[in-house]
Amino acid sequence: MIKKAVFEEELVQGMQRELQPYEKKQGMNNLVRAVEYLQAAAEIFEESGLSAKSDQVLRILLKIASDENDVKKTRPVQKLPSINKLFEHGLSPKDLEKAHSGDPRAIGKVNLALHKAGYSDEERLAFLGEKNFLPLQTAERWTKENPIGTFQDWMTQVLHPSPEPGDVIEMTSMVPKEGSSAEDAVFKSLAQELGLSDDNDAQQKPHKPKNPTNVSDRHTKGLTSEKMVENMKGHGSWFNAADDNNVDFAQPETFEEDYQKWLEMTGKKPKSKSKSITREDIDPDLGDLVVFDEEKADDLEMMPKDRSDKTFEDSD
Amino acid sequence: MEKQLVSNQVEQKHGLKRLAQAADYLNAAAEIFEQAGMAEHADEITEVLHGLAKDLSGKTS
Numbered sequence: 001m002i003k004k005a006v007f008e009e010e011l012v013q014g015m016q017r018e019l020q021p022y023e024k025k026q027g028m029n030n031l032v033r034a035v036e037y038l039q040a041a042a043e044i045f046e047e048s049g050l051s052a053k054s055d056q057v058l059r060i061l062l063k064i065a066s067d068e069n070d071v072k073k074t075r076p077v078q079k080l081p082s083i084n085k086l087f088e089h090g091l092s093p094k095d096l097e098k099a100h101s102g103d104p105r106a107i108g109k110v111n112l113a114l115h116k117a118g119y120s121d122e123e124r125l126a127f128l129g130e131k132n133f134l135p136l137q138t139a140e141r142w143t144k145e146n147p148i149g150t151f152q153d154w155m156t157q158v159l160h161p162s163p164e165p166g167d168v169i170e171m172t173s174m175v176p177k178e179g180s181s182a183e184d185a186v187f188k189s190l191a192q193e194l195g196l197s198d199d200n201d202a203q204q205k206p207h208k209p210k211n212p213t214n215v216s217d218r219h220t221k222g223l224t225s226e227k228m229v230e231n232m233k234g235h236g237s238w239f240n241a242a243d244d245n246n247v248d249f250a251q252p253e254t255f256e257e258d259y260q261k262w263l264e265m266t267g268k269k270p271k272s273k274s275k276s277i278t279r280e281d282i283d284p285d286l287g288d289l290v291v292f293d294e295e296k297a298d299d300l301e302m303m304p305k306d307r308s309d310k311t312f313e314d315s316d
Numbered sequence: 317m318e319k320q321l322v323s324n325q326v327e328q329k330h331g332l333k334r335l336a337q338a339a340d341y342l343n344a345a346a347e348i349f350e351q352a353g354m355a356e357h358a359d360e361i362t363e364v365l366h367g368l369a370k371d372l373s374g375k376t377s
Contacts, residue, residue, distance in 0.1 A: 033344075033348065037348075038341070038342070044337060053371075056360075057342070060357060
């Protein structure tokens, strides 16, 4: 249950709170009316020939007016420029955004737009603040094509003034010296560590990528019309494809040399060529698989039983 | 003469009416200033009213 006293207090406080701004507003309206009353009274006095009284009333009116001016002086109202007016003088919403983020060119544009809109340096300073206020000449320079460039020029002029005769100019190279200290980080190629590449390779010029149109292809390298015809005869293609699918093995110089080496290593005796293989030389288990043709023994000493009549070409 | 006297009386009456209206205006203005906390201006206006009352009392008497 709500206590009546508390409820009343809250109600009174609320009403007072509501009345205060209303009274203030009413008071201002009444003041205007009071001035109008005074003006009317002064006119009446004037008409009635009481000029002394009229002057007295007018003096009061002047006092009220001067008091209002004093109030204005203590709290000056800053006249803000309208955005549309600034847009008319070459400013864009993007410039405003950039100026907010601190872009020097946009700040220069804002300064110029305010100047064109008729704002003095003091007004601009009051509106923009010391951080964003620029003198007119600086603002014009900053709105040029490359404000950063001009800023850099200015910095170089300030930090590195032009040398005079007799001055010693010292410059420090940005390239690290040869005798770098132990603290310097040194990275070595993995290929070098593994011995896959020479140190000379690492010191060579950086690898330049080749022109992709000039990639050599063994299928087309040195291809002439004659060679194309030969290729077509050889393997049924115009291109060099004879070596495809070939695996490079170290080919023995001669079979005889390798055979002799093998014999030396194994200690076996070489079989005479004239002696033909007989059924006794073959393992008894394999004897049935081999057919011995006495007439062709010189050319084909061994031949499988089932495939004796077939040639390699016929098999396909 | 009678007509002249009557017109003078009417004129005086009208003048007094107008002055009374001006006094009302001043009084209302003084009240407003007093309510607004501008007592200085209110006092000045009341001084004007006092002077007016003195002038009128002298004229009428």
